Amino acid sequence: MCVPEASWVPAERLKFVNRFVVERADSCISCGLCASLCPNGVHKRVEGHASILPPYNQRCIGPSCASNDYYCVRRCPTSSLSVRASETFPALGDVRWTADMVLATWRMAETGEPMPLDHPANLGACGGGFDQLHFRIPKGGSKPKDYQFETSVELNRRKTGPRVKIDIPVYGGGMSYGSVSLYTMVARAKAAQAWGTFTCTGEGGYPVELIPYKDHVITQIATGLFGVKEETIQRAPIIEFKYAQGAKPGLGGHLLWEKNTPLVAKMREAVPHTSLFSPFPFHSVYSVEDHKKHLDWISSVNPQALLSVKVSTPNDVEMVAVGSYYAGAHIVHLDGGYGGTGAAPEIAKKNIATPIEYAIPKVHRFLTNEGIREDVTLIASGGIRNALDVAKAIALGADGVVIGTAELVALGCVRCGNCESGRGCPRGIATTDPELIHQMDTEWGAKRISNLFLAWRGQWGDLLSRFDMHDLKELRGRTDLLRFDGGKEVKA
């Protein structure tokens, strides 16, 4: 594969959100001592400038630096510098997406540089799920610079049909036009194209702006059938049937009236400013033979398309998986309950369905025992936040993962959770408000997502090198490499 290069993509609005705040008083004489002292590059003096550049807060290690003899605050001849913990930092994120993780994701999106495997940002603080799982990384060296490794995944593992390979074991989940802005959708598609992978339309139609990226766009068919037409089915290399969403199993998609702007309504051919609720089931599918018929229908429209069946994780998830396979699915996509944007109801996100870390190995083993594991691609999603979550899902038995929130965080999402309201998104990501959306553009967004993938890839390489592996596929099902760290208290 051709690995895209990193580019420097800062976010103007995000640079003020940091762990620490370094302030420089007016008494500064621009002597440049701090710049020569700080090994982290917080201060920078440019020759010819009248004054030293504003501090680069993101790089500061905080007041604990006081133990170092290069501590700028102490050494400043005019006592112009101060360092304190940021007020915004503790307000950022939540136990699943900790402030550290949000910041790290922003940083990776900005630079494309991987985080070290032992960095605290690789783990959340929710005390469950992937936060209780750790790789048993052998002591000793990290990777040589030119370590060669493979991260691609074949999505069609059946004997027949087109081969569809993705270069990284990650593709984008369905987020509809309406739930997110058009810029967000196109940015995701561009990044998917750069990385030889996919993004998904979600259930809100297929905007024409995505057509240039059609080889990298999955058409989703969900229960409301919004925006699904023969042309959108025929255009796509993969069709995703969304039977359920892990964040809210038993509920259909819903777009509250504020977000149903005239443009969104036009795309869905619905009435503007009414809440659009998709039914909880497909009304045409109430059993597995209906399900097969449903898949057969789409094959009769586009026989070349791979079929992906997205389901949540009920207790008998393995039966659902095997049933989907026999009905003709190429991809079985398990969507666990940790995901979902702020628009998914909390009660559903936190109380329904089997945790994904239980569902993946259960299905993996079941399919193996059935003798069909090598004929089906198992994809996991729902709260996959970072490179190590991806690797953990693979070690549990998945072939790859689908992400959503991580991409939004790369675009600057602050996890405020106001996604359901029309003008609620402070970053203009999860909105179709004609003013708010202009906070970003697609080129910038695509590069940030691309950087994130690049950083993740670096982390996978690092991880593989520790295990002396050269292909992420070798990691699949290796639960023996994971350590379960149970019983940790949840920090409120």
Add this chain to the structure above:
Amino acid sequence: MSQTGEIIRSRGWMAKCETPYCTRQMEAEGGCGVVGLASTVALPGRHFFESLRQMHNRGNGKGGGIAAVGLDPKQMHVSREVLDNDYLIQVAYLDANVREALEKEFLEPRYEIHARYMVDESNDPAVLKDLPVRPPQVWRYFCRARSDVLDRFIADRELRSLEKRRAEDEFVYQTSFSINLKYYASGKMTAFVMSQGRDMIIMKVVGYAEDVIRFYRMEDFTAHAWIGHQRYPTKGRVWHPGGAHPFMGLDEGLVHNGDFANYHSVSEYLAQRNVKPLFLTDTEVSVLLFDVLNRAYGYPLEYIIEALAPTTERDFHQLSEEKQKVYKAIQRAHMHGSPDGPWFFIIARNCYYEGKQQLIGITDTSMLRPQVFAMVEGDIQIGLVASEKQAIDAALRSINADHPSVPKQADVYWNARGGSHTDGGAFVFSIVPENGKKRLEVTNKFGSPVEVKLKYDRPQDLRMATALDRTHSASAIVADGSGEQAFSKFQTALPKMDADQAMAMFATAVQRGSKGGKDLDETVRFLTQVIDRKYDPGTLRRSRLTEKALEALNAIFRAQPRIGSAKDGSSLVDMENMGQIDAPPSQTAKLLIDCRGFPMEGEEGPSFAVRRAFEKGWRHAILFDAHGQRFFGCGLGQASHGMLIEAYGTPGDYLASGLAGASVIVHGNAQDQLCQIMASGRLVVHGDVGQTFMYGAKGGEAFIKGNAAGRPLINAVGKPRVVINGTCLDYLAESFMAGDPLNGGGFVILNGMGFTLNGQPVELPTPYPGGNLFSLASGGAIYVRDPKGKVTADQLNGGRFGKMTEADWNLILPYLKENEALFEIPIEGFLLTVDGERRSPSEVYRKIEAVPMKSMSKAEQELEDTGD
């Protein structure tokens, strides 16, 4: 103590027994294909074969089974007396070595065995090749309980107030439980009781249902009632048929399509009544439920059905006060045992104490599974029920070969409305003895008879029950002239037309039509009208006329030149030469696709023949002799304007789904899931349509002569414009979001009418019987013909009655005119005429519209601002 209490208490030991295997439901399943028939003449299994085979795509070959009720003593190798009165215990031996021990332990000491033998098996390698696992050896035992053993049982179990014969029933039931407990549920799985009822058997295998008929050599085995089931277990390796349907009660077998959302609640309900499932599928639970209500509670069928599928909401309040009282009591006692859909049961049972056999179809309250009922009248009366109409037609086609008096088309087809006050969501076909013969009684849940009063002349009809051939004399009706002229001559002649004249007419049509060219076009036009139109058939039988017209059409089409050899005009294509479809010889050429040999779906299916034809430039395709093939008209892409597709026979599910431009005409009834996501184009159905018609549609026009089943136009958006002349089961236009109809949006015209058997249009008792109309809709409208104000506000969940303005009438009038042209449903003479008087449109049609949101006007303003 009551009998109910006695029976339940006597089973205490069953509830307490240890069953290591029964920790959880082992084989999850949902789907299936089900079919049943009941006939006044005992019919052999082979007639069932084709319907089962055609429903392969509803199973996966991992379980199939049949039940047969009302058997022939000769083929069972016993006397009539023994067959009628003995329990026919069938044990399936997965391990033949356990038989002696099982017989010694359970059967011989407890029963007088009047006959025992092993069921004949096929050794044909062709049959065995198709079976993934060799089916078990099945032994039949004709038994009565030993008198002393039974007395002891009655004393031990304290069944004091039970009649002795009914106590014997319970004895058999508990003995079979013991056998299954020891030989199956203990984890051994070496043998199990497959059926135990009187005058009935259940047979099942790992494989497809028709494999039962082949393996156990039942092609010529006759019975009055049959049910069959194609199973779709989702777990991969199924090695024994214990989990296949049908499941046994006492004298009944039950097949089931669907699965329960509340399996555990129902199991709990059963456990409280000392009933313990051993096979752990929801189907077993269903039949145990039926048995508890039937034998322990002693309920009549109506109350059993009420306990299974309770009458709810508006329908409940439509019941008489007396009935409400009883039903309320039933619901209170049994609500937790009521299976929460989707489910559809077909039950075949022998009513020993009433001396009749029954076939019963019951749908859940929400009608979430497909279901079609049908009936054939005449010297042989047949009642049928299935998941798809095509399965019914396949059985009739096969029966017709042996019994020409049975037409290939049923006389009537209909759906049940689940949990309703009208039919109760269930129909019962009873075979009752009458003057040494049998008679078919059809009733709904409430016991009200379903009568089809056909007035045709039987001898005439029998004379038409032969193949068309060239020996018939020429008929002036179709000899020349246009199809329309021929049809009007036919209509004029009909009152006096006899069978020979009719046969001559069809034979002449075949001869003329076979010549091709204009003769083909005109005869096809004529025959199509014979099929599509409603008229008084005089002394002839309507279903026979349809059958013969279809037969003539098939013959004409098959006489046309095959693809490649045709110079212009029509070309015939079939399964073999589908690959040769190339550019059409002329712009108007018709492609005739013979569906006979085609598979049901896939790239070899007829839908791909249409697709290929369209891509090569054909603009008119006729699919004939369809028998359930799916996806007609799918995959033509976004610009199929100018394409016309016609279907004869029984086209299958998902027809015209995704349609964007083309026109599709169905000459007869259509099945489920038509016009999903339809964008534009036109559908005309000269009959009924099934479940979820136009789900998620964005546009297009549709004209339906008959009814739509459950959930039509659900989640439809954009601008679909639909005329449904009949009615719907329920949930019409739920979450309808089709804008403002007066401003380019969509609507449904619901005429709430039907036709009498002699072709006269007639108003239905109510245009919309369901309790949910236009629920949660935010756009679009329904124009319902309701001059007597039968539709009430409590049926609307979120909608409201709006003002029927002149603009509304001007909007719908062109559609009603088109409807009149298509189906001969006059606007002036019928739709606007109420009790003989002409009324104004606003007195006849009512508009149901969405309650506008406050934000709407603002939104519209914005839409203009964005340049739309």
